[in-house]
Amino acid sequence: MSDYQAVEGPASSKIRARIRLDFKGTARSRRIFGGKSIEKAAEEAREYNVAMFRNIPIQGLTINDIDLGMEVYTVFDDVSNAECAYAPVVLDVSADSVEELLKLVTREDFRKIEILSPPQLMVSRYELERLFFRLSEEMRHYRNYLERKYNLR
Template sequence: MKVKLGEEVEEKVRCRIRFDFPGYRKPGRFIFGSKDTFEVAEEQRDNQVTNWQNVPIQGVEIDHIEQKETYAVYVEELDEDVAYAPVELTISADSLVDLLPFIMREEFRKIELHNPLMVNFTKTEIEKFLGKVNEELTYRLTYERRKQES
């Protein structure tokens, strides 16, 4: 992938990605131990943030992690409020392909590219990119199936 900013130069992809981690009400065992939706959402977010801080990801450097205020939304299908714990990551990646595991997540909400301003793909690079999209999608579907079965 060549990045063009007036002249052809190789540069890192810089972006900000937002995730909103949901918290669904979990009934406790017996009378004690139930968690409200805010606690569940914040716990999920904190677990993922800890992973991002402690587990290196090849081709990706997380420059900044900003946790936003948790909010709740009424979900008609569930007939209850669901809390969401947002977090924004500022990332530097070697290529767009390295961002796929982030944007293929269910919690992904939006991405804001800071750099590059323009990207030129060759035919081979587009084929590799689309192959990687398929690979990541297959992985996510398999992961979700296993999660539901257990």
């Protein structure tokens, strides 16, 4: 049982949110035949991740709906000095607690979150402490990931 309480009462014990993730497609070295466009790479990344969301349960989260209706878009990336494409997806999720939402909002492809219900939450100090601890852990893991990624190049 979670330490937060929905202001509406115990009937709404889950947090419902809409989360947008944009999956990146990067340019591969183009060969004469068989080279993929960055848009196609982004679409494939989106399809792969959506299949994972549909087939692999995430503890504390229920995926109610997956919206793939948004178009792939292309931007110039200053870091890699090349064009890259992003394929957005919007997840409608129900979470047991605020802490469970961190699994999605700390992802590299996270872009936006909208809390649909409840309209207000009361968070106990213990849940807030756990939330900050979990956020710190996720940031530490992400920092290690970035160090490995950029030190290996």
